[in-house]
Amino acid sequence: MERLMACSGYSDWDIGVHFVDNQRIRHLNRQYRHKDKPTDILSFPFYQIQRPELDLPKTPTEDERNLGDMFLAIPYILHQCRAENDLLHTHLPVLFTHGICHLMGYDHESDTDYVAMRKREFQILNKYYSRI
DSSP: OHHHHHHHTOTTSEEEEEEEOHHHHHHHHHHHHOOOSOOSEEEEESSOOSSTTTTSOSSOOGGGOEEEEEEEEHHHHHHHHHHTTOOHHHHHHHHHHHHHHHHTTOOOSSHHHHHHHHHHHHHHHHHHHHTO
């Protein structure tokens, strides 16, 4: 996670990472996204951001350097890995990067937003994999 944060340019910032079961992620998904089903990851940004990365504090104090929290449903993710013939250790960096991008203010509600978010995810992951 520290390497991914460094690759994103936010190594001095904190993120809360919570591993939960399918029941807990379903509850959160229902409560905050009005979708009554489990999912792999949910992100809750600390800041309300209209423009990804631009609306974050420029010179944050230590207390302000919190991007937010992400919740990952490990049973759901393991099921995804089995279904996609993927390994957990190769799938997690992708999910963490997706969550980090949400915490930085990116989303994928429109095609334009989706393209911008995917571009940022690829930038982070390319840096990450070049450092392994």
